[in-house]
Amino acid sequence: MLAVLSMATLLFAALLVMFFYSKKSMREDALNRASQTLDGANVRIDNILLSVEETTGNIFYLLQPHLKNPDSVVAYSRKVMDVNPYVTGCAIAMKPGFYADRPDFMAYFHREERDGQTLVVRSDSFGDRHYTEQAWFTKPMAAFSPMWLNPTVGENVDIEPIISFCLPIVGDDEQPQGVICVDVSLSLLSDIINNTKPSPNSYCALLDRNGSFVVHPLGKQLMTVSVPDMGKMNESVKKVADAMMSGETGYLPFSINGRDYYVFYQPFERAFVPNRSMERLNWSVGVAMSKEDIFGDYNHLFNYVLVIAFGGLLLMFVLSWMIIYLRLEPLKMLTDKIERIAQGHYYEAIPDTKKKDEIGSLQRNFQRMQLSLALNMAELRQLTTTANKHGEDLKQAYKEAKKGENLRTVFMHNMTNQMVAPAIAIDDDVTALHKIGDKKHGPDVAMLAERIEQKGEAITKLLNNLLNQSEEEMRKEVEHEKD
DSSP: HHHHHHHHEEEEEEHHHHHHHHHHHHHHHHHHHHHHHHHHHHHHHHHHHHHHHHHHHHHHHGGGGGGTHHHHHHHHHHHHHOOOTEEEEEEEEEETBBBBBBEEEEEEEEEEETTTEEEEESOOSSSOOGGGHHHHHHHHHHHHHHHEETTTTTOOOOOOEEEEEEEEEOOOTEEEEEEEEEEHHHHHHHHHHHHTSSOOOOOOOEEEESSHHHTTTOOOSSSTTTTHHHTTTTHHHHHHHHHTTTTOOOEEEEEEEEEEEEEEEEEOOOOOTTTTOOOOOOEEEEEEHHHHHHHHHHHHHHHHHHHHHHHHHHHHHHHHHHHHHHHHHHHHHEEEEEHHHHHTTTTTOOOOOOOOOHHHHHHHHHHHHHHHHHHHHHHHHHHHHHHHHHHHHHHHHHHHHHHHHHHHHHHHHHHHHHHHHHHHHHHHHEHHHHHHEIIHHHHHHHHHHHHHHHHHHHHHHHHHHHHHHHHHHHHHHHHHHOO
């Protein structure tokens, strides 16, 4: 377990370091791709705008000599539609009174879908107000400079969203006499730009200074909803909109429709071209890339590596457990055998082994120990048997000795019992003789009687001592047998 835990710790530490730097590298790669996409979208949009500006400028120079001819103005307005595929409409309007026979004049052509075909048709009006009241005419005339505008903002028009390049027409008196307005379809612009998206779930967007879409990610809802309006419902979108409208460069995360994105943004830059009007558009171009596109492969790889790592650790644990189990099985067997031997089964069989490792050596040592123990126990049993036999012999000899001792004691007791009476009789006779000697035979008899009396008393004392000793030994023997 400690080995597996150590390996798991080292493995996960290595994986975390690897995935940390992998994620960092993937984020940098996403930044590079987004930056390239932003630059590419910026260039493509600018190329379209530049082509429209150049087309408008060329028509202006070609139209200058023919301004007095209304039919030529109409023809050049129609020609713009033919020379530039990005143009969806062109209006050339002159200020009221420019033509003496006409109070006002506007030549307006636009593309229209009819029965599955795209046709160029002429209209007499644009919107529900007179052209002299609309921004695409009044602003360039007042500023006397070319500009890009959203001419459909605030107008009730039944056409697709467009942006327009408006170029004032200078008359002979160096005063603005009219406006050339060339329209570009935002849907067409969006389709062209979105074909360059860097990943399947990414898209580009172009916002104007007010947060309105110039290029919409889906090619629809153009000019009908602005990013700030979307930000009222989504705080993350609001942060992105504020950053883009402020002209910042960077990236931010945001979520919409349950999907997480990173949006990379930068100000829209126009390429410098001689004689090009370089007014600031205050647009911002952004590309949104889903986290799945950025980190999808990383997340899948992370999951695969985790599964493989856990599987490998589990496999290593199982193999380690099996190896340890197989290696410890002989030890378990030896433990059981030793417990049986400790219980007295000294001839418990320990199987042979051919293993050369420590466990095999231990098993062979146990076999030798068991054999030595069995031999020692056999010798011990033999010695015990011999000692028991000698003990029985000694016990029998002791019984015989005790029996002889008892006979001797009984014999002595009987002898002393039998000697008491004669000794008393001798003592009585000696006493009588002593008395007789004193009266009839004189001192010699008395002396002899006294000696006999002394010897008789000595014999009597000796017999009494023997008798007392015999009785004492008999009493001890009785007490010993009781014990």
